[in-house]
Amino acid sequence: MENKNTGKPDCGCDPYLLSLIETPQGQQPIAKKSNRSTGLILASITGGAAIALSVVCFPFVSPALRRVVLPYAPASTQQVENVMKALSNSSNKGKRLIDLGSGDGRIVLAAGQRGFQSHGVELNTVLVLYSKLAAWRQRIKNATFSRQDLFKVDYTKYNNIVIFGVEEMMPELEALFEKSLTSSSQIIACRFPLPNWKPSYVVGEGIDTVWVYEV
Template sequence: MAMEIKKTANPDCGCDPYLLSLVETAQGQQPMAKQSGRSMGLLLASITGGAAIALSVVCFPFVSPALRRVVLPYVPASTQQVENVMKALSKSNNGGKRLIDLGSGDGRIVLAAGQRGFQSHGVELNTVLVLYSKLAAWRQRIKNATFSRQDLFKVDYTKYNKIVIFGVEEMMPELEALFEKSLTSSSQIIACRFPLPNWKPSHVIGEGIDTVWVYEV
């Protein structure tokens, strides 16, 4: 062992051969430490990137509707709102049973209508909410309540005679124009939270945020 130390030491420097051997050992370990640091950095970067991608996948269904021309936020209908909509359906002048809920959210209007014998369908842009609604219909065994991911401006309204909309104020004029072009006679529109701007409702049920405006076409 002593012979190896003497070989690595410089006899002309006057330094302790043992100290020189420690310095050389430390210098040899520096590249290994740098390599270990790089590996740790890559690992942390991979974990951070993976977490960011996972978060994006989870959040995208909630964010993507906001990228469209009309934002229909998810605000669950209250129990009173659901009751008011059901009252409006029971007071309809036509006996139609084909209902569509525009922006159906978690599906509670569609499910309640389905339980009352309506062939009810909900359209919603949020994929997570569509899947949740389908699961709720399956668990409650409501076979006449269905859901799809669809833009409400691309719906064939001739298939329905009951239309429920929980809209925002900014979109109601555009919806009104759409209904004028698309609806057939003997249709009923139930607007919740905000009325259609130019049409006169046949009757109004409830008050405050639970108000529903009923239009007979």
């Protein structure tokens, strides 16, 4: 039956109860509002996560945008041991060491524990902070780190230069060393040798090989 006053079907229900369940004109249903709010929350969470990920990853990606790239690849335990052997074989060279592209600082820390005044240069800010924290926790006061371009280092301060380079950059480093090293220095190249210099001796084999050049 149709209600003469409203023009709507009359189900015999109380008009007051019907008014409670009807959606007022111009108002969105509650379910639609809830879906919209949920969508906004999810979008905010996704956007926030993307921004946070960008902030965390930027220090690792930014060095790749530079002219010279030293990708972060931690030295193996055997590589560290080979570098330490090379250092022990040349104690007459002095106790000042610099590690180019020091990464998480393990070479610098190991050398510091053996009495070297060791310093690591690294472009990645996160790795520099991590290395400083490791030196502090291990109480190695003669191991220091800085964020610096390896082409702007004063190499005359150091007797031992350790480099974990990539093959493409070794010729440029070789030219740099020819101009800037003193006569009492040695270079310890890991993973890739200098292209034109003949090493004084070699420690290890395979990926853990260390080439030692006495200047």
